[in-house]
Amino acid sequence: MKPIVRIDAERIGIEECVRIWKLTGRFEGLIEELVRDKLAVHAAKRHGIQVAAEEIQERADQFRRVQGLHRAADMNNYLDALGVTLDDFEVFIVEGLYQEKMMAEVCSEQAVQAYFRLNSPRFDSIEVSHIVLDSEGKAREMVAYLEDDPEAFADMAREHSLADTREQGGLIGKVLRGALKTDVEAKVFNAAVGELLGPFAAPDRSFYEIFVVNAKHPAALDEDTAAEIRRLLREEWLAARAQDHVIEAL
Numbered sequence: 001m002k003p004i005v006r007i008d009a010e011r012i013g014i015e016e017c018v019r020i021w022k023l024t025g026r027f028e029g030l031i032e033e034l035v036r037d038k039l040a041v042h043a044a045k046r047h048g049i050q051v052a053a054e055e056i057q058e059r060a061d062q063f064r065r066v067q068g069l070h071r072a073a074d075m076n077n078y079l080d081a082l083g084v085t086l087d088d089f090e091v092f093i094v095e096g097l098y099q100e101k102m103m104a105e106v107c108s109e110q111a112v113q114a115y116f117r118l119n120s121p122r123f124d125s126i127e128v129s130h131i132v133l134d135s136e137g138k139a140r141e142m143v144a145y146l147e148d149d150p151e152a153f154a155d156m157a158r159e160h161s162l163a164d165t166r167e168q169g170g171l172i173g174k175v176l177r178g179a180l181k182t183d184v185e186a187k188v189f190n191a192a193v194g195e196l197l198g199p200f201a202a203p204d205r206s207f208y209e210i211f212v213v214n215a216k217h218p219a220a221l222d223e224d225t226a227a228e229i230r231r232l233l234r235e236e237w238l239a240a241r242a243q244d245h246v247i248e249a250l
Contacts, residue, residue: 039238040098042241056094106233116229122178124177125174127174130157130163131156133162133210134206139198139210146210147196153170162207171214191213
């Protein structure tokens, strides 16, 4: 087993690294990332996506500039220190380009717009604030107080809330569907602006939460929504591609 790092007389090899990654729960994430990248490369090749020599050279030059490797000797020494050959480096560059080109097709502007048209309700958003208290009695007293004086919500949050939003007057901010617990979300998204909701108990009843809706925003294909759609497109596409292969950790 070839060591990859030495601490004094102790030499640590890849097998020990893998064992530690598995025991600390990091191995699965690393493997998942590797598999996802490879799936994109395979799909790009099947789709006939091409990577030109000029693109490879440009990306390699960019890599060297970022790493501060301005001379050929610097690059060779860098790769030698990593135990990586020039051929390995070229494969790394080429596969990165394949991944980018494939994802650019999957997450194209047209695909984003089409996804939004079919799923626009899920991108409705609200601006919401909350107050978290440690007993149902306190929470119900707070609701009664706020029904008489709704303008006091932010002050009451600063004075009484247990949440880390207390300094902001309980303001959570803008949230999309799926960001809140299921039982809370339906009521909050159907509420009118200014409406108090709750108290909602935690599963173990260790705290109780009161919400107020500050504003409602119908779905709009803005920058944040487009970024979320691209993430969803990528995740759904990768999940579908995984069904086309036999994938197992060895």
